[in-house]
Amino acid sequence: MREKKESFIINKEKINIAQTLKCGQIFSYRQISFNPDNFIIFSSNKKAEVYEMKEHYKICTDNVPYFQNFFDLETDYEKIKSILSKDKMLVKPIEFGGGIRILRQDLLEVIISFVFSANNNIKRITESLFALRQKFGKHYGDYEIFPSLKQLSEITAEQFKEIGAGYRAEQLVKLIEQLQKINFDELKHLSSDKILKKLIDLSGIGPKVADCILLFGFNRTDVFPVDTWIEKAFKNFYESDLKNTNHWSRAEIRKFLTERYGNLAGYAQQYLFNYQRNFHNRQII
DNA sequence: GCCCAGGGATGCG
């Protein structure tokens, strides 16, 4: 089977694709060629190639509408950034990562990916997820797609361990069983808090992973996932301004930052995560 | 050998 190739253009003023891919929201992409701004992106059962031109990106794909939605080009980021920049803590993060957009990814892929992410690092997560595609995803054209829920349900804990899932293997098997009983179309109409509670009941999903699923899978921006990088950013940039300099738990940091940024919390989180990890710590890739 | 990585499950008070 050979997929037909089409393409579309995105102006560089709308997005910085390298920043967008490297800010921790997605694991299924690779740099292609020597140009550090050329990528191949896999999402669910689709792929796109990104080529950097002088003033725009050329996106080559077998599914133009999917990737036009994927890059979320309609959201007014200039407005979001102008509001968030009024907070002095976000001025430099937005300056550094102002080309970031939060992608509209496939929900199932986000759920599975972020269960792998727990107490793990991005390099290992990426390798495990590519192995998951290659071993258990169906061959489609010249690449492997992300496994469907049915395909995932046939993977054993032993097989999850073979791709580096470690102690998350049993969690994943149990989770996939639970996912088959959930109606996600019903979930999509609930408030973020209510979805959060249902997600946390699932195997392998705690408060942080649930927040990531809400932000990247449900595109809810009123949540603020707190991981080790956000914890560091909080200590670096916020804690000195506070009266209570005792140790803040992740739950307390989350409450503080969601109340501070409201419906724009998710965007603020991405700018902060990116700034802490890719600028201050220089942990590129 | 220790510490860390986009933390979660479990048990104990």
Added chain:
DNA sequence: CGCATCCATGGG
């Protein structure tokens, strides 16, 4: 509730 401890795995 909050908290401590344990959990695979690879890199620094």
